[in-house]
Amino acid sequence: GGPIVTDQLWCSKPEIPADVPQPPSQCCPPMSASPPINFTFPDPTGPIRTRRPVHEVGPEYMAKYERVVALMKALPKSDPRSFHQQAQIHCAYCTGAHRQVGFSELPVQVHYSWFFFPFHRAYLYFFERIARKLLDDPEFTVPFWSWDIPEGMQIPSKFVNKSSPLYDAIRDPSHQPPKLVDLDFWQVEKNLTGEQQIQQNMWVMYKQIVSSASLPSLFHGQPYRAGDLPMPGAGTVEVAPHNTVHAWIGNGWYPNGEDMGAYYTAGRDPIFYPFHSNIDRIWEAWRDIRQAAKGNNRSQTDFTDHAWLDSSFLFYDEEARLVRVTVRDMLDIKKLGYRFSKVAMPWATARP
Numbered sequence: 001g002g003p004i005v006t007d008q009l010w011c012s013k014p015e016i017p018a019d020v021p022q023p024p025s026q027c028c029p030p031m032s033a034s035p036p037i038n039f040t041f042p043d044p045t046g047p048i049r050t051r052r053p054v055h056e057v058g059p060e061y062m063a064k065y066e067r068v069v070a071l072m073k074a075l076p077k078s079d080p081r082s083f084h085q086q087a088q089i090h091c092a093y094c095t096g097a098h099r100q101v102g103f104s105e106l107p108v109q110v111h112y113s114w115f116f117f118p119f120h121r122a123y124l125y126f127f128e129r130i131a132r133k134l135l136d137d138p139e140f141t142v143p144f145w146s147w148d149i150p151e152g153m154q155i156p157s158k159f160v161n162k163s164s165p166l167y168d169a170i171r172d173p174s175h176q177p178p179k180l181v182d183l184d185f186w187q188v189e190k191n192l193t194g195e196q197q198i199q200q201n202m203w204v205m206y207k208q209i210v211s212s213a214s215l216p217s218l219f220h221g222q223p224y225r226a227g228d229l230p231m232p233g234a235g236t237v238e239v240a241p242h243n244t245v246h247a248w249i250g251n252g253w254y255p256n257g258e259d260m261g262a263y264y265t266a267g268r269d270p271i272f273y274p275f276h277s278n279i280d281r282i283w284e285a286w287r288d289i290r291q292a293a294k295g296n297n298r299s300q301t302d303f304t305d306h307a308w309l310d311s312s313f314l315f316y317d318e319e320a321r322l323v324r325v326t327v328r329d330m331l332d333i334k335k336l337g338y339r340f341s342k343v344a345m346p347w348a349t350a351r352p
């Protein structure tokens, strides 16, 4: 099979198990009156913006992110740039609301496949463009929550302040700060000392990014092409720390661990975006580590299959225009106009 293509006309009610609270109607985006436009890169002479870690940006910068979420929440729910609709994008691409163009019986699911990293990069990229427009701040970037280093191993305080727009009531109350995140959380509390938890987290990172991810398919996930059934297999990082941290934040007493622990609600928690900003950074980190080990050969880190490169997803931009984005468009963050500020990666050498 070739690339997987989604289209607004091929979106319908998601497949959510009947024993789970159903979303209000469905999670397809509002219809665009005009067909999607193809993605084009920003002006190459424009600024390269830096995404920085939450624990370094300071309260004033975090107040900007609070404003972004407040402004998005203030937009009418029908506006594709509203917080509600931004969360719905995740619901639509992650519960099978979209159908493969040409295969109406086949739901599209970006998880547990080689689309995991590029889809979420694109999702966050458009979220960020909308944020800049609403803030009227051309420099704004979504800070990353660096849960992979000791300085970032708690939920950042802004997110647990009940009067902040970043607060979400549907989280596990026992995982509030100063509790340290468990990157290998499988619904069982380990009750380690702080030092032990940090060490464990380092080992998880080393294993998932360095020692067990020596091939693109191991890191990214398995090939998923037109005509295939969804979820062929996840990459290392998607399973842990990605899924494990989702589950650790969500409320385990809810049927599906809502909000962060369930695909259809994860995007409703404002921590989702800084969390995924760090996932996006880890993609870059893995690529740097692999390319350094393999003589800067891109085929060691990117698939060359056109079924990957030319698969496409739809997002609304800051002007509420529907844009078609391919995986190929998402492979060079410099061309997308951003970079990550360097933070230490103590796990890169944490061989157990």
Ligand code: C2O
Residues within 6 Å of the ligand: 090, 094, 111, 120, 242, 246, 266, 276
């Ligand atoms: Cu689409 Cu972190 O999940």
